[in-house]
Amino acid sequence: MKSSIIIFFVLLSQFTHAQIAFEEAGITVDSLNTPNGQNYLVINPYQPGMAFTEERGGMPQTGEAYRSEKIAIDNQQWEVLVFSDWLSEKGMVSPIGFTPFGIFYSQVSFDKGLYSGKVLFSSSGKAEVVDIPYFRNKAPIQSGCLSKDGKYMILSIESNHSYGVEDLYVVERETDGSWGKVKNLGHQLNTVFQEVTPFLAEDNRTLFFATNGRGGEGSFDLFYTVRQDESWRNWSKPVNLGPKVNTSGAETSFGYQDGSKWAYYVSSQDSDGYGDIMKVKFREDIEEDTTTIVAPEPVVIEPIEENQRILLKVVDAKTDEVLPAELLTESGKRIGANGLFEIDSLTGEEVEVKSQGYLPKMIMLDEQLKTGENVISLSSIAKGNVITLDHVLFHRGTANMVEGSEKELNLVVEVMNDNPDIKILLKGHTDNTGDPVKNVQLSEERVKTVKEYIILQGISPYRVSGRGYGGNQPLYSNETEETRKLNRRVEFEVVED
Incomplete structure (x- = not known):
């Protein structure tokens, strides 16, 4: 097929870049942490303050989505907004970012078997839904950040055009104050796994985020990257923040106030699924943005x-x-x-x-x-074939599927509906770390979770069996987290066609 394409050349003379260095390992902020667990941390760029979600906080007792507290941190009084995670009831809420007049936050609701997300703005005790064209989030969690100048919102959502589960998207504020449509940040950042809790530095180019799709020290690691042009889809290769921040657990929600010597983030190093707020001393070198944009001139490219x-x-x-x-x-x-x-x-x-x-x-x-x-x-689904379900993932140490794993399981359901004679054997595998007996038990629990999901979609239980093997059948070496992750998998074998 041949077509003519008109494009515009934009010349960028120099790109902002960042150098991030940590002087020591992170330490807990004891005045903030509770047994309930903390997550989705957002720093107030205008005054000593922050907001986060209390992970087992239960339903709010008032009409407000959050409560305000004064807490001493580093010999200063910080205003802390605590949101309540009520996912087990009807949904969840998490902060996105502060303005001088209020705060943006996410809300995800669960109704009739479906999740749906939205963005709200709260000011003077009143909350209003933010109109974002074509916005859709179908994941049970939603996180994000707001640029300090209020021009950009970065959201972690699972939408129609996500690469896997939660991806990072940008929403730009128009000159009339309205918000534009959501735009995926592209495959240079987003993976088939989860990208969550973004933080955009004051230069509007340096982006921090957490992902479980790039290997590293543990389940979720923190990375940073730098935007290379105005498209919001061209990024430098993401850099891992390293072992002074990232651990064998999960690290998310990195953020700091411009000019501060401390950055804050959330860590669940003990892998119990609940986070603590940490702080780490760091040095930041973000050069002045000297980008020059030349007035665009249309150029016609010859037919392809x-x-x-x-x-x-x-x-x-x-x-x-x-x-x-x-x-x-x-x-x-x-x-x-x-x-x-x-x-x-x-x-x-x-x-x-x-x-x-x-x-x-x-x-x-x-x-x-x-x-x-x-x-x-x-x-092929011929008898005897074993197929690995690469995108069916579990939260570390649990039989709880990572949100979005259902997408690949729905394909299994589809092929079983299209081929009513086939029967499958689900096989659960872990890596070889920890107690071998417990690993077998965990793999069996994960198989049970997958089997129950498939049966709930209308497949006869007589067509689905399962077995857990623990860490006894690795596909790769267990020497690094990168390869251990590949050994933690669910497969199915076609036992009758």
């Missing part, structure tokens, strides 16, 4: 040549044999009899690739697809 097309090629994962396939998009179904699909535009849409007798796969139509041929491998 044949060798610049973007193709999807669907093949068998084991044999590389080309498969007849379907591409299911929002606009309808496309058939690829020869296993090839030509992509005419990168819409950012998530689509399903499907072939009879194979487990379907979800992919994004975005810039991850390269010019030329892109191979999509599907796994």
